Amino acid sequence: MLGHTAAMLRRPLRFLSALPAYGEVVKIYLGPLPVYMVTSPELAMRLLAADADNYDKGIVFDKMRPLFGNGLATSNGEFNKRQRRLVLPAFHRTRIASYAETTMTTLAAESISGWKAGQEVAVDEHMQNLVLSIAGRTLFATELGQDVLDEIQRCVPDLLDNVLVRAFSPKFVERLPIPGNRRFDAAAARLREVIPRVVLAARAVLDAGAETDHGDLVSMLLLARDEETGEGMTDEQVHDEVVTILTTGAETTAVALAWFFHEIAQQPEIEHRFHAEIDQVLAGRVATFADLPRLEYTQRLVNEILRRNPPLILMRRSRTDVTLGGITIPAGTEVAVSQHTLHRDPRWFPDPDRFDPDRWLPARAEKLPRGAFIPFGAGARLCPGHLFAQTEIAVVAATIAARWRLVPVPGAKVKPRLAATMQPNRLPMTVVPRH
Ligand code: HEM
Numbered sequence: 001m002l003g004h005t006a007a008m009l010r011r012p013l014r015f016l017s018a019l020p021a022y023g024e025v026v027k028i029y030l031g032p033l034p035v036y037m038v039t040s041p042e043l044a045m046r047l048l049a050a051d052a053d054n055y056d057k058g059i060v061f062d063k064m065r066p067l068f069g070n071g072l073a074t075s076n077g078e079f080n081k082r083q084r085r086l087v088l089p090a091f092h093r094t095r096i097a098s099y100a101e102t103t104m105t106t107l108a109a110e111s112i113s114g115w116k117a118g119q120e121v122a123v124d125e126h127m128q129n130l131v132l133s134i135a136g137r138t139l140f141a142t143e144l145g146q147d148v149l150d151e152i153q154r155c156v157p158d159l160l161d162n163v164l165v166r167a168f169s170p171k172f173v174e175r176l177p178i179p180g181n182r183r184f185d186a187a188a189a190r191l192r193e194v195i196p197r198v199v200l201a202a203r204a205v206l207d208a209g210a211e212t213d214h215g216d217l218v219s220m221l222l223l224a225r226d227e228e229t230g231e232g233m234t235d236e237q238v239h240d241e242v243v244t245i246l247t248t249g250a251e252t253t254a255v256a257l258a259w260f261f262h263e264i265a266q267q268p269e270i271e272h273r274f275h276a277e278i279d280q281v282l283a284g285r286v287a288t289f290a291d292l293p294r295l296e297y298t299q300r301l302v303n304e305i306l307r308r309n310p311p312l313i314l315m316r317r318s319r320t321d322v323t324l325g326g327i328t329i330p331a332g333t334e335v336a337v338s339q340h341t342l343h344r345d346p347r348w349f350p351d352p353d354r355f356d357p358d359r360w361l362p363a364r365a366e367k368l369p370r371g372a373f374i375p376f377g378a379g380a381r382l383c384p385g386h387l388f389a390q391t392e393i394a395v396v397a398a399t400i401a402a403r404w405r406l407v408p409v410p411g412a413k414v415k416p417r418l419a420a421t422m423q424p425n426r427l428p429m430t431v432v433p434r435h
Pocket of ligand 1: 072073074244245248249250252253256310311314315374375376377378380381382383384385386388389390
């Protein structure tokens with residue numbers, strides 16, 4: 001009945017990093033479902049990039065379709081390619097530079113403006129709220145946006161907490177009247193109710209004669225036209241993309257920021273180098289997109305955080321019979337790769353459990369094989385939000401750390417807990433002014 005699900009859900013990191021010992025392609029069972037796990041960078045790139053057209057997204061995304069509709073993450077084939085063409089301009093670097101200045105730094109600074117020296121802050125919750133409000137402000141420019149944002153802030157954590165367990169459980173589990181299911185269903189229903197209101201409001205602004213977008217994502221999506229066909233998206237499609245972006249982008253980034261402050265607080269020398277860099281580069285002003293190339297150590301820290309705390313698993317389903325690592329896999333089979341397996345492989349990352357930002361010094365990083373480090377996936381389905389996320393983590397971390405040190409609360413046991421990613425079970429920290 002359960003296959004390897006219990007081992008996977010109970011001790012995911014141990015389970016996933018043990019896989020390479022069994023070969024380049026390892027068959028496991030998630031519930032009754034056989035899944036072929038690829039464990040080498042080369043096969044990961046075959047699966048995600050070179051042979052991508054041989055695969056659809058697979059079971060996790062099937063289970064998410066009632067929530068995500070037919071958005072970027074759940075759709076397949078030609079339709080997905082068209083949607084990518086329409087959505088990607090909203091994530092262009094010039095847009096991200098402007099989100100960094102107008103939204104990321106402003107909201108990060110606002111979020112800490114009430115902190116008092118010695119106060120204890122739940123850093124995990126703080127980051128989740130901050131990241132969701134950045135996502136919301138980026139998505140919606142209309143007044144109505146703020147109410148919806150509050151609602152989203154309440155709903156998204158309930159969805160993400162339950163998404164993975166749901167995906168790996170047999171169908172009947174979804175219908176059990178247990179608290180996790182009730183919270184998931186209620187949150188999904190609330191989102192389906194509130195998001196259309198924002199889409200309609202943005203549509204009304206455009207219909208009233210505004211010919212350009214207001215810099216917010218929703219109006220960009222409404223105005224986007226396919227260069228080949230001239231067609232745009234229906235309101236329903238825009239709705240699906242908004243839900244997709246909110247749910248795929250929020251937890252991943254918030255969790256990375258929470259781990260960021262946890263990790264640097266464990267190692268004074270690393271924290272000191274980080275503080276020295278932001279003091280020198282920013283000299284008291286807020287971070288902008290243009291500062292990022294000079295925040296070299298900060299970027300190495302971000303990479304090391306993403307190496308250690310990526311999403312758990314990327315799943316696909318074969319559309320035809322495929323051969324991977326000499327093994328023939330029939331059409332309709334689930335095939336997956338876990339970034340935890342690749343990112344903790346000592347062949348590419350010596351002493352993999354050690355937090356070492358200097359692995360990302362260019363001379364060392366350029367020796368990594370392609371596919372060894374894929375926090376954002378690879379190939380045709382590479383995360384469209386990757387630059388947004390990398391910018392957000394660096395800019396928010398620099399803005400907060402320019403003013404405050406976050407110090408662990410003595411005795412607080414911080415452990416990874418499985419939700420849609422591995423997030424801290426709790427992360428209380430005490431805030432201490434730096435200057
Ligand atoms: C640290 C933060 C993030 C991480 C680690 C991350 C990781 C990923 C990964 C691994 C995928 C590929 C899934 C696959 O191949 O099956 C993905 C897809 C996606 N991500 Fe991100 N992501 C992050 C932040 C964001 C942000 C901020 C946004 C939007 C603002 C975003 C939007 C999306 C979307 C829409 C997809 C679906 C793409 C597709 O299936 O074609 N992500 N993300």
